Structure formats: structure tokens, C-alpha cells
Amino acid sequence: MKRHISLLGCILLLVIAANATPPDIRALLPKNNEVKGWVRDGKPRVFSHDELWEYINGGADVYLDYGFRKVAAVDMKNGSRTITVDIYDMNKLEGAFGMYARERSPGYKFIKIGAEGYREGVALNFYQSRYYVKLTAFTDDAPTRKVLTRLANVVSKNIGSGKKPPALLSLFPPRGKKKHTETYEAKRFLGSTALRSSFTAKYNRKGAKFTAFVCRTKSSARARARLNIFRPKLSDRGSLDKLVQNLGDQALTGRVKSGDVVLVRKGAYILGIVPAPGSKVTTAFMKSFLARIGK
Numbered sequence: 183m184k185r186h187i188s189l190l191g192c193i194l195l196l197v198i199a200a201n202a203t204p205p206d207i208r209a210l211l212p213k214n215n216e217v218k219g220w221v222r223d224g225k226p227r228v229f230s231h232d233e234l235w236e237y238i239n240g241g242a243d244v245y246l247d248y249g250f251r252k253v254a255a256v257d258m259k260n261g262s263r264t265i266t267v268d269i270y271d272m273n274k275l276e277g278a279f280g281m282y283a284r285e286r287s288p289g290y291k292f293i294k295i296g297a298e299g300y301r302e303g304v305a306l307n308f309y310q311s312r313y314y315v316k317l318t319a320f321t322d323d324a325p326t327r328k329v330l331t332r333l334a335n336v337v338s339k340n341i342g343s344g345k346k347p348p349a350l351l352s353l354f355p356p357r358g359k360k361k362h363t364e365t366y367e368a369k370r371f372l373g374s375t376a377l378r379s380s381f382t383a384k385y386n387r388k389g390a391k392f393t394a395f396v397c398r399t400k401s402s403a404r405a406r407a408r409l410n411i412f413r414p415k416l417s418d419r420g421s422l423d424k425l426v427q428n429l430g431d432q433a434l435t436g437r438v439k440s441g442d443v444v445l446v447r448k449g450a451y452i453l454g455i456v457p458a459p460g461s462k463v464t465t466a467f468m469k470s471f472l473a474r475i476g477k
Contacts, residue, residue, distance in 0.1 A: 207254040210269050210313070210340040217332045223259040228252055244284065245270065248368050249277035258333060263321050265333060270314040276348050276379070280366030282309040288362040293331070296338050297347045298362075306330040311344025350381045353396050353453075355470045358387035371395060372438050372456065376412040380452075387467060390459040394471065399450045402431070409434050409447055416443070425464045430472055444468065448475055 208228060214221040227237075230252045234242040237253060251271040258265045272278040279297070285307065290300040296315070299308025304319040304326075315337050319326045338345075351364055363384035371377035380397040399405040409432060413419070416436025422444055426433040430446040430453075437443065441457025446468055453471050458464045 207252060207269055207271055210337055211254055211256045211267055212258055212333050212336045216336045217258075217329055220258045220260045220265070220329065220333070223257040223264065226254055226256040228254050245272075245281060248281045248284075248366075249273035250281075260329070263319070263326055263329075265317055265319045265326070265330060267333060267337065268316040268318075269337065270316070272312055272314055274312055275309075275344065276366055277368065278309040278312050278314045279348050280368050281314045282307060283365045286362065288360065290362075292362065295331075295334055296341070297345050299334065301327070301330065304330075306334050308334060308338070310338055310341050313341055313344075315341075348381065350396055350398060351383075353471070353474045354381075354383045354394060355467065355474065357470075358385045359394075360384045360386060367395075371397075372412075372415070372440065372443065374412050374415050376408040376415075377452070385455075385467075387463055390461070390463045392455045392457055392459065394453070394455050394467070396451060396453045396471075399452070402447075402449050405447050405450050405452050406432060408452060409445060412445070422458055422460065422464065425458070425460070425462075426468055429465075429468055446472065448472055451475055 208226045211226050229237040231250060234245060234250060234253065237255065249272050251273050253268055253270045255266060255268045258267060270281065272281055286300055290302045292298065292300045296308040296310030299306065304322045306317045308315050315334065317330050317334055319330055365382045367378065367380045367382060369375065369378055371380040377397060380395045382393050382395045385392050385394055399408060413434060415438060419436040421437065422435035422442055423433065426435065426444055426446055430448040432447040434445040435443065438456065442460065443454060443456040444458040444464055445452060445454040455464065455467060
């Protein structure tokens with residue numbers, strides 16, 4: 183009986199491991215005639231973590247900061263027209279979003295694909311699950327732009343799930359938030375690794391322009407430790423304490439290079455704004471921000 187239970191346990195572990203393993207990234211690329219008339223021009227190419235510099239001339243370090251694992255690329259051809267499809271495996275949803283957000287602009291034409299995507303000139307980029315997908319055409323005309331969308335839809339379908347944005351983005355209060363300004367700062371924020379893994383968004387409330395940010399640590403103790411690490415970065419500490427009295431579990435205010443900053447810890451979360459308006463706008467915003475975390 184024990185032997186059967188052990189065998190069943192091993193099978194379950196193997197099933198879990200198999201489900202956790204991402205598919206061969208080449209299988210996500212478009213195949214011949216999935217979009218009629220468009221076929222692969224040569225075999226797909228794959229570049230790993232250590233080979234990225236061979237594929238993109240400059241900028242590889244940023245991709246690595248966001249968790250890059252590998253990229254699969256293929257040229258799709260129809261007569262004299264060519265479209266290159268790149269699928270970057272960024273290891274996690276946060277990394278895919280972060281890299282995508284670094285390369286998009288709020289003024290682009292956003293389209294419904296994956297978790298979010300946009301089309302700009304001869305490029306169509308989107309992110310979905312752990313993947314950042316980039317399609318680039320070499321002809322700028324209406325038929326080619328339509329094919330860009332069709333090929334992108336093929337890739338999105340191949341990826342399957344993961345069409346929701348990172349959960350922490352839902353914590354940003356909607357009022358006054360500028361669309362498509364959210365970012366993910368993987369390694370550092372406000373010049374410090376203490377605020378790594380922060381999501382940010384730009385706001386304009388009652389004429390006050392500022393950036394809100396939030397990061398989630400593994401525990402309340404970790405969040406407290408991070409604030410203590412960040413504390414020496416501040417000058418004029420305590421200058422805005424009166425605006426965040428009795429908010430959250432711990433508050434820290436002062437000044438950094440980009441202006442006054444307010445940070446409030448609630449459990450394992452650190453939330454803040456910079457440059458913080460020296461007015462009730464700060465108090466009202468932080469209250470609404472904290473309320474979205476829940477208890």
C-alpha cells in the first residue's frame with residue numbers, strides 16, 4: 183500500500199513539473215501559411231541568455247535586468263515582403279510587462295491583443311504571460327499592417343493563457359491616472375535597490391503631477407527592513423510626516439533628487455508618491471491607495 187502511495191506521489195510530482203515547464207519557444211512562432219501566403223524564410227533562430235548580444239546590437243543589458251531567458255526569431259515572407267517575429271521569454275509576467283512598458287509610449291495606438299499591445303509604424307508589440315512579442319515589417323502599407331495583426335494573433339493563440347496584466351497594477355487608484363504610463367522597475371527605483379520590483383504609474387490630480395509606486399515584499403519584516411535601508415537616502419527626513427499621520431503601519435517622508443517623497447508600509451506592501459505635493463492631495467491619494475490593498 184505504501185509503495186502504491188509513493189508511486190502515485192512520484193507521478194503527481196512529474197505531472198506538476200511537466201505543467202510548470204514552458205513549451206519549446208519555437209512552437210509559439212507562426213508556421214507556414216497560418217496566415218495565407220506567408221511562409222518561413224529559413225529555420226527559426228534561438229538565442230539564449232548568454233547569446234543575446236549576438237542578436238540585438240545594444241540594449242541586451244536591459245533585457246537581462248528584466249529576467250530574459252531566451253528569444254526565438256523567424257522571418258515570415260510573402261514575395262518581396264518580410265516580417266520578423268521575435269518572442270522573448272522573460273521568465274515571468276512581471277519581466278515581460280516591464281520590458282514591454284520600457285519600449286512603449288502613451289501616444290502609441292493601442293490594440294486588443296495579449297495582456298496589452300500597440301502598433302506603431304511598421305512595428306506591433308505586445309506582452310502575454312512570460313513573453314514579450316515583437317513583430318517588425320519592412321514595408322509600411324495597409325496590407326502589411328493587416329498581416330502584422332494576423333501574425334500577432336497567431337502567436338497570442340499559441341501562447342494561450344496569460345492575458346491579464348500583473349495583479350499589482352490593479353492597486354493604483356484610477357482617478358487622475360494617466361493611461362499607459364505604468365512601469366515595472368525590476369532592479370531599483372529612486373536610486374535604491376530597497377525599492378526594487380516596484381510598479382509605478384503617473385498621475386495628475388488637481389494640477390498636482392506625481393508618480394505613484396508600490397512593491398510587495400515577502401513579509402512585513404522584509405518591508406520594514408527595506409524602508410530602513412532606504413531611510414539614509416532621504417534628506418530633510420520627516421518633512422511631510424504630518425500628511426501621512428496614522429496611515430498604514432509605518433511611514434517615511436523626506437527628499438530625494440526627484441523631489442519630496444512619501445512612503446507608507448502596510449503589511450508586506452510599500453506604497454508611495456514622488457514628487458509628493460505638500461498638500462491634502464497627498465493625504466487623500468495615499469488613503470485611497472492604501473484602501474485598495476484591503477486588510
